[in-house]
């Protein structure tokens with residue numbers, strides 16, 4: 001019930017700014033998958049979403065499949081010697097009873113070698129693969145890349161996917 005009310009609230013709040021949308025995979029709610037619109041001919045993009053695990057068991061997001069790019073990786077940001085760096089992670093933990101947020105400057109879904117620029121206002125399907133909950137297809141909304149000081153706009157990794 002609480003989750004239902006929360007979801008309703010998010011819909012009300014999101015109505016003006018963006019289309020709120022969420023999906024279910026077992027006990028996991030996937031809230032508002034979105035990706036940054038491409039700037040120019042950038043070959044890399046990033047997608048974000050919120051994972052709410054209402055279940056009693058931990059799960060893990062182990063892969064994401066999407067046709068918009070040749071490669072899709074799970075990434076995190078770490079601070080090394082005062083410099084923000086990205087690195088690929090094998091999975092993203094989704095602890096029981098917790099909310100895991102993928103957001104600019106943190107965990108994200110990396111889209112490498114985009115086949116075409118991501119256009120604001122459009123969307124694309126992506127398949128999330130959970131270790132326990134299985135696969136779920138979500139529609140990723142492409143939104144304006146606001147706030148150029150964080151996320152991926154500060155550094156390029158289009159040609160160095162293994163960094």
Ligand SMILES: [Cu+2]
Pocket residue numbers: 046075076086108109110
């Ligand atoms: Cu990345």
